[in-house]
Amino acid sequence: MKLLRYALLLLAALSFIYPFVWMISASLSSEQGIGSLTLLPVGLTISNYTTVFERIPLGRAFLNSLFVALVTTGLVLVLGAMVGYALARLRFRGRDLIFYLIIFTMTLPFQITLIPNYITMVKLGWVDTYFALIVPFVMNSLAVLLFRQAFASLPQALIDAARIDGCGELRIIFQILLPNIVPTVLTITILTFMGLWNEALWPLIVIRDESTMTMPQMVTLFSVGGRADAQLGVKIAAAVMLALPILVVYLFFQKHFIRSMASSGLKD
Amino acid sequence: MKKQIPYWLVSPYLLYFAVFVAFPVAFSVVLTFHSWNIISPMKFVGLDNYQRLFSDRLFWQAIYNTLRFLLVHIPLQIVVALALAEFLNQKIRGQAFFRGAFFLPVIVSGVVVTILWQQLLGFNAGILNRGLTALSLPRVAWLEEPGIAMYAIALMATWKNVGLYVILFLVGLQTVPVQYYEAADMEGATAWQKFRYITLPMINPTIFMVVVLSTIGGFSLFIEPYIMTEGGPLNSTLSAVMYIYKQAFQYYHMGYSATLGFFFALLILGVVAIQKRYVEQEN
Numbered sequence: 001m002k003l004l005r006y007a008l009l010l011l012a013a014l015s016f017i018y019p020f021v022w023m024i025s026a027s028l029s030s031e032q033g034i035g036s037l038t039l040l041p042v043g044l045t046i047s048n049y050t051t052v053f054e055r056i057p058l059g060r061a062f063l064n065s066l067f068v069a070l071v072t073t074g075l076v077l078v079l080g081a082m083v084g085y086a087l088a089r090l091r092f093r094g095r096d097l098i099f100y101l102i103i104f105t106m107t108l109p110f111q112i113t114l115i116p117n118y119i120t121m122v123k124l125g126w127v128d129t130y131f132a133l134i135v136p137f138v139m140n141s142l143a144v145l146l147f148r149q150a151f152a153s154l155p156q157a158l159i160d161a162a163r164i165d166g167c168g169e170l171r172i173i174f175q176i177l178l179p180n181i182v183p184t185v186l187t188i189t190i191l192t193f194m195g196l197w198n199e200a201l202w203p204l205i206v207i208r209d210e211s212t213m214t215m216p217q218m219v220t221l222f223s224v225g226g227r228a229d230a231q232l233g234v235k236i237a238a239a240v241m242l243a244l245p246i247l248v249v250y251l252f253f254q255k256h257f258i259r260s261m262a263s264s265g266l267k268d
Numbered sequence: 269m270k271k272q273i274p275y276w277l278v279s280p281y282l283l284y285f286a287v288f289v290a291f292p293v294a295f296s297v298v299l300t301f302h303s304w305n306i307i308s309p310m311k312f313v314g315l316d317n318y319q320r321l322f323s324d325r326l327f328w329q330a331i332y333n334t335l336r337f338l339l340v341h342i343p344l345q346i347v348v349a350l351a352l353a354e355f356l357n358q359k360i361r362g363q364a365f366f367r368g369a370f371f372l373p374v375i376v377s378g379v380v381v382t383i384l385w386q387q388l389l390g391f392n393a394g395i396l397n398r399g400l401t402a403l404s405l406p407r408v409a410w411l412e413e414p415g416i417a418m419y420a421i422a423l424m425a426t427w428k429n430v431g432l433y434v435i436l437f438l439v440g441l442q443t444v445p446v447q448y449y450e451a452a453d454m455e456g457a458t459a460w461q462k463f464r465y466i467t468l469p470m471i472n473p474t475i476f477m478v479v480v481l482s483t484i485g486g487f488s489l490f491i492e493p494y495i496m497t498e499g500g501p502l503n504s505t506l507s508a509v510m511y512i513y514k515q516a517f518q519y520y521h522m523g524y525s526a527t528l529g530f531f532f533a534l535l536i537l538g539v540v541a542i543q544k545r546y547v548e549q550e551n
Contacts, residue, residue: 005355012352013369016431020372022395023384035393082277092274098281105289111487111509112533115516115526116292116299122306139284169273198377200491201509205517216379216491223383223495232387239383243376250375254368257375262435 020243027237034232048237055234056222057210058241065214068133069196075138076192077185078174083139084147085173089159105141114205121206132206133214137196142264143188150184151177187260190253197246215242299526306522317527327528329503330511331535333418337507338486340422346478349430350471353437354463370431378428382495385424386411411497414504421492421505425485433478440474441467476547480540487536508532 025041026034027049033042052058086092087099117136126132154177162176178185200216207213213221219238222228228235250257300317304310321327356366373381388395389410397407410420448466457465490509493499499506499514512532516525 005358005360009352009355009360009366013366016369016372016427019384019388019395023387026387079280083281086274086277090274090277092271095274098278101285101289102281105285107537108289108293109484109487109533109536111512111529111536112296113289113292113529114509114512115522115529116295117288118516119295119306119522120287120292136288139281139288144281169277194375198379200377200379201513205513216377219383220379220491220495223379224498235383236387239380243380246375246377247372250372254364254371258367258371258435261371261374261432262439 020247023236023243024240027233027240029233031231031233034236048231048233049241051231051234052222052238052241055227056218056238058215058218058238060211061213061215061218062241062245064130064133064212065197065216068130068214069193071130072134072137072196073189073192075134076140076143077188079139080143080147080188081173081178082170083144084149085151085169085177087144088148088151089156102141102144106145118205127206128209128212130212133203133212136202137192140188140192143192146184146188146263147181150181154180186253186256187263190257190260191264194246194257296526296530299523300530302523304522305520307520310523313523317524320524321527321531326503326506326511330506330508333504333506334486334489334508336418337422337425337489338483340419341425341486342479342482344422344426345430345433345482346475348426349433349437349478352430352434353441354467356434357438357441367431367435370434372431373428374431376428378491379495381424381428382492385427386496389420389424412501414500414502417497417501417505421489421496424496425489425492429482429485436474436477437471440471444470472547472550476543479543483539483543484536487532 021039025039028041028044028046029036030043030045030047036042083098087095121127121132121136124131126135158176158180159172162172167176198216199214200220203214203217204220207217210218219242222238223235228238301312301314302310303313303316352370356363360366387393389397391397391407391409391412394410396410400407408416411417444467448470449462452462452466487508489507490513493505493507493510494513497505499510508528509532512525512528515521515528
């Protein structure tokens with residue numbers, strides 16, 4: 001019975017791992033070798049990768065993705081902490097109202113705001129700019145709620161002592177309190193960064209110019225637009241390059257990724 | 269402490285809410301009564317967009333496709349995730365390894381997963397069909413057959429998301445008090461009885477959550493069919509968001525596209541509310 005359980009778990013684990021191993025090995029195989037199901041590349045070559053870089057500016061897209069994800073994550077942390085702190089530790093009129101606005105925002109299906117938000121970008125002249133990729137994501141309701149929860153759990157003495165020392169509210173938030181809620185900061189960082197790194201729909205809508213495209217968009221257009229010339233290896237190589245950075249980070253922070261995603265699921 | 273400070277701190281949220289939530293919701297209602305291609309001035313058309321929506325064959329096709337997706341995706345997701353979570357919720361070596369493996373597709377972009385599965389589902393060289401051939405079963409035209417393609421995408425979506433639900437079910441399973449099982453053991457209950465009468469009722473909230481998240485996911489489906497089949501064959505994988513996207517950015521029907529978005533959003537909220545109601549009655 002126990003053996004059977006291990007066998008089934010192992011089989012399941014393989015069905016999740018093997019496709020990725022195959023993908024990497026196929027990307028390093030010659031076009032004729034891709035059909036095989038072996039673990040190692042057949043007819044080892046890096047020509048698929050050189051071809052991708054010849055046909056699309058994927059290096060540029062990588063830097064765009066990195067820039068957008070880093071800047072946005074930074075802003076989500078700063079702004080989320082400010083709002084979360086005010087909701088958790090300060091008393092003011094309208095506080096409950098703001099809390100309800102956040103809940104409302106979280107339950108609102110994005111299908112309703114998609115087209116009007118695109119029109120806003122057009123009217124602001126932000127189409128084909130980084131602003132369109134960054135600004136609509138700098139405030140995140142889930143991040144605010146997670147910060148609110150974390151700040152609420154800290155002792156009041158910490159804040160009182162800082163006030164006696166003459167600290168302003170911003171210094172209290174970022175210098176005194178934030179170091180005490182590192183796990184929350186990590187969770188929000190992971191969720192935001194991962195979400196932005198993988199986002200494909202919004203960039204497809206607001207970016208037409210190749211030099212501003214992020215990786216998921218460029219790989220998508222490469223894959224459906226016929227520029228891969230129906231060459232499997234080239235298509236797969238592009239997908240590997242999109243997946244690799246996040247997979248590498250995942251290998252180091254596996255536990256944090258799982259915990260962060262679980263906490264976001266449980267929130268809904 | 270100065271009185272304005274809290275308002276300074278929350279002002280970014282209020283600004284964001286005004287620009288990216290309140291305005292678009294209000295504006296989308298306005299758009300549903302207009303015909304507009306962004307360039308020429310907006311034209312008031314009354315209820316035309318709504319009328320058109322109800323007689324739009326593709327709109328109903330998108331809803332029908334989403335329902336077919338959910339019909340396979342939800343049960344499969346619950347059964348597989350629950351089974352794997354049950355297996356993991358024992359004294360098992362390599363817990364971290366198994367969780368880590370199940371979670372791999374969750375963190376990767378849907379773009380990657382779709383390109384990968386396009387190969388796995390290939391008619392001639394795909395792994396699934398090779399497996400079928402090895403078992404001397406006939407090959408399946410996973411992505412070429414209108415009656416099958418959406419189910420193939422549902423299968424892929426399950427593979428992508430199930431790791432997350434394994435973790436959520438594990439959290440749920442660990443809240444069940446051990447004493448319940450011990451008491452059941454003393455009464456001589458079978459493993460199935462324990463599962464049916466103790467585990468299942470206790471993890472009902474988690475099941476509900478999976479149903480709600482999958483429903484929202486089904487209505488949000490976009491990049492997977494966009495890459496995999498471009499909505500085909502014969503619009504059998506055209507999704508709600510894909511149809512909104514098409515109307516807006518292929519035909520520049522902003523008013524009609526906003527009407528679709530508005531309607532799909534109401535539909536999602538309605539379905540989730542019904543699901544919630546049902547669960548509350550059950551308990």
